[in-house]
Amino acid sequence: MLIKDKQWNRIKNAISAIFIRFSLSNSKFKNGNIDGIVSKVLEYINKNYHQDISLHDIAKSVNLSYHYLSKIFKDKIGKGFIEYLTELRIEKSMQLLINQNLSIKEICQQIGYSDPNYYCKAFKRVTGMTPTEYRLSRNVRGIILLKDRILKNTLTVILVVILFIELSFIFIKLYKPDFYLKQSNGSNSENNNKIKIGFSLGTLKEERWIKDRDILITKARELGAEIIVQNANNDDQDQLKQVKYLLDQGIDILILVPNDYKKASKAVEMAKERGIPVISYDRLVLNSNVDLYISFDNVRVGELMALWLLKKVKWGNIFIVNGAPNDYNTKMIKEGYDRILMPYVEAKKINIIKEEWAENWLKEYAFSVIDKELQRGTKINGIIAGNDSLAEGAIEALSEHRYMGKVYVVGQDADLWACQRIVEGTQLMTAYKPIDKLAEATIEMAIKLVKKEPLNIERKIFDGKYYVPYYVLQPIPVDKDNIEETIIKDGFHLKEEVYIKGWQSIENSIDCNFLLQKLLLQNFKFE
Structure with a gap:
């Protein structure tokens, strides 16, 4: 009796899922140990909330992957790590606000925030009022006015002393300028050789950007650099203010x-x-002549998504949900899939129903446009989604109409949930980008630029006005046939994380041996 290769792969996957289910029963992932891990993480956060805490670093210290720790933390606490840390810091700041001797900036430093504007926004988001409004609500202003009347003469003396000190500093600055040059050379006063990196993110809404941030912070520290991170939350004006900061x-x-x-x-x-x-x-920032553009080959990303979709949809209707129109990557991805699809469109084999653009990469938009199209009765054979988050929105819409797993969907970024969908058969493929390689190369290039060392990059890309150096990495197409040799082998996600839905279904079954026998009888033919 011979078993075909594909049949044997399916048998191995079924046996592997059962093995994982039993191995987990004796592993560190038992509920009791999970409670202990989360308890230790909470204890660490409560002691060090005022410092620069990274869940990525905490995950390493407890020998778990970032995504798994993030998931169990949210399951046990009921909120994500960032949300919990923010609320803790705001709670601590509320106590400090009662002390009127502290300025907003001083309070920020004590609770671990470097940007007062970000702190004020976070405070209002959590409490519904600004820090100043909170102070007023506690009737602290009335106390200050009373103190001002009583201590008017004393404050006058203090102001005179402050004025004297300011004049003294002006005198020192005029006659000892070398002292101030050392203070303003853009490096840490305690360690003038330490490189200070500013990292401005457009958003942290997608899983991949959180991963980028954490890996960049870790790589920078490993190479002895300091890094300050700011997140604009999809706000152009906020990003400009944060860059100035x-x-x-x-x-x-x-x-x-x-x-x-x-x-x-x-x-x-x-x-x-x-x-x-x-x-x-x-x-890429257009028309700006940056010193370096570092990225994955986004044109190739578009090509890979189209190629994988055409493996399954040789004839039929394709719906495309691109990312944000203000993100140049979406233009490059479109260039890539157009190269592959256009010959099939011209030959009348493929019909592109619509091309949509999701503002701020919102998965809710992807859900909405696919849902509306299905309500019209349009037959959709395949969907190209700008990233895995948009793919998730599209698949949720397909699920509502009972088409999940019947319409082929492709995306990019290799988010954990996308990888889970791939192994369960509801998403066909994702373009995997090894972010650790991108982050490591970025920090190395940053240090070279600061030290004015040559980058030795020959490739250029046109930004609309200038040709700028282009450090490019290649994306990797991942489907259920190679996910273990790529994403799991690289440690991007753990095997037990990717196959989690598989174990849960097996764990809930009455008899695993009976399930395997039934699976073999129903799905495999022997020769």
Whole structure:
């Protein structure tokens, strides 16, 4: 009796799922140990909330992957790590706000925030009021006015002393300028050789950007650099303000993930005016002449998505949900899938129903447009989604109409949930980008730029006005046939994370041996 290769692979996957189910029963992932791990993480956060805490670093210390720790933390606490940390810091700051001797900036430093504007926004999001409004609600202002009347003469004396000190500093600055040059050279006063990196992100809404941030922080620290991170939350004006804040902190180089590929040129201009080099990270800023653009080959991403879809959809209707129109990557991805699809469109084999553009990469938009199309009765054979989050929205819409697993969907970024969908058969493929390689190369290039060392990069890309150095990495197509040799082998996600839905279904079954026998009888033919 011979078993075909594909049949044997399916048998191995079934046996592997059963093995994982039993091995987990005696592993560190038992509920009791999970409670202990989460308890230790909470204890660590409560003691160190005022420091720069990274869940990525915590995950390493407890020998878990970032995604698994993030998941069990949310399951046990009922909220994500960032949400919990933010609420804890705000709670601590509420106690400090009662002390009127502390300024907002001083409170920020005590609770672990570097940007007062970000703190004020976070405070309002959690409490519904600004820090100043909170102070007023506690009737602290009335107390201050009373103190002012009683201590009026004393305050006058203090103001005179402050004025004297200010005049003294002006005198020192005029006659001992070398002292101030050392303080304003853009490096840490305690360690003038330490490189300070500013990292401005357009968003942290997608899983992949959180991963980018954590890996970049870790790589920077490993190479002895300091890194300050700011997140614009998809707000162009906030990103400009945050870049100005980073420049005011004396950074040596700016790593920029633009929210808008055109408007972000103003941020590059501000950095250039101060002589600060700029790396455009994974998203290109147009017309700005950045010092380096480092990214994966986004044109190739589009090509891979189209190629994998055509393996399954040789004739039929394709719906395309692109990412944000203000992200230049979406244009490059479109260039890639157009190269592959257009010959089939011209030959009348493939019909592109619609091309949509999801503002801010919102998966809710993907759900909406696919849902509306299905309500019209349109037959959809395949979907190209700008990333795995959009793919998730599209698949949720397919599920509502009972088409999940019947319509082929492709995406990019290799998010954990996308990998789970791939092994269960509801998503065909994702374009995997080894982010650790991108982050490591970025920090190495940043240090070279600060030290004015040659980058030795021959490839260039046209940004609409200038040809800028282009450090490019290649994406990897991943489907259920090679997911173990790529994503799991690289440690991007753990096997037990990717196959989690598989174990849960097996764990809930009455008899695993009976399930395997039934699976073999129903799905495999022997020769």
